[in-house]
Amino acid sequence: DIRMTQSPASLSASLGETVNIECLASEDIYSDLAWYQQKPGKSPQLLIYNANSLQNGVPSRFSGSGSGTQYSLKINSLQSEDVATYFCQQYNKYTFGAGTKLELK
Amino acid sequence: EVQLVESGGGLVQPGRSLKLSCAASGFTFSNYGMAWVRQTPTKGLEWVASISTGGGNTYYRDSVKGRFTISRDNAKNTQYLQMDSLRSEDTATYYCARLDNSGNYFDYWGQGVMVTVSS
Numbered sequence: 041d042i043r044m045t046q047s048p049a050s051l052s053a054s055l056g057e058t059v060n061i062e063c064l065a066s067e068d069i070y071s072d073l074a075w076y077q078q079k080p081g082k083s084p085q086l087l088i089y090n091a092n093s094l095q096n097g098v099p100s101r102f103s104g105s106g107s108g109t110q111y112s113l114k115i116n117s118l119q120s121e122d123v124a125t126y127f128c129q130q131y132n133k134y135t136f137g138a139g140t141k142l143e144l145k
Numbered sequence: 146e147v148q149l150v151e152s153g154g155g156l157v158q159p160g161r162s163l164k165l166s167c168a169a170s171g172f173t174f175s176n177y178g179m180a181w182v183r184q185t186p187t188k189g190l191e192w193v194a195s196i197s198t199g200g201g202n203t204y205y206r207d208s209v210k211g212r213f214t215i216s217r218d219n220a221k222n223t224q225y226l227q228m229d230s231l232r233s234e235d236t237a238t239y240y241c242a243r244l245d246n247s248g249n250y251f252d253y254w255g256q257g258v259m260v261t262v263s264s
């Protein structure tokens with residue numbers, strides 16, 4: 041099975057800062073990747089699909105990129121409402137990364 | 146507005162059964178594949194099972210094959226997860242999720258329901 045390794049496991053950033061979260065697949069996943077945001081006590085919400093397509097209603101400060109085995113989620117101009125845990129998910133057998141917990145500094 | 150509302154969770158003894166329901170609204174239920182995803186602090190998010198639009202095709206993760214059964218009633222806009230022979234490792238929050246049109250990712254999630262397997 042394809043393994044998804046997310047990094048970092050946690051990070052602390054300041055308001056207005058740019059944040060990058062990485063996801064590494066154990067083999068080429070051909071951009072078959074989605075990103076989710078899960079706020080404390082809530083269910084996950086889709087942010088990005090097909091590695092770089094923004095889901096309807098998601099702020100444009102979120103963006104996804106990558107190819108092959110390496111993918112990233114970028115958050116520009118961090119807002120307080122972005123405090124959450126972020127997960128990547130590859131499409132084959134719907135495997136998720138372990139998550140990155142984002143906190144405010 | 147898409148809404149997915151789970152019910153049926155609770156505390157159950159190992160080896161017993163539990164049936165989860167997910168009531169859908171705000172979209173044409175019969176046009177979308179559906180799934181169950183569970184989450185624990187230790188294992189994170191795990192896809193459990195999914196079902197095609199008409200219910201004719203079902204898929205399961207290896208650890209629940211033969212014990213869990215996913216089904217749907219398109220007339221009632223509801224999907225189900227019948228969980229038999231429950232184990233302590235099935236303890237988790239279970240989410241109902243809608244699959245996108247290509248069946249690749251989960252574009253809407255319910256609020257989740259807790260299942261605790263313990264004696």
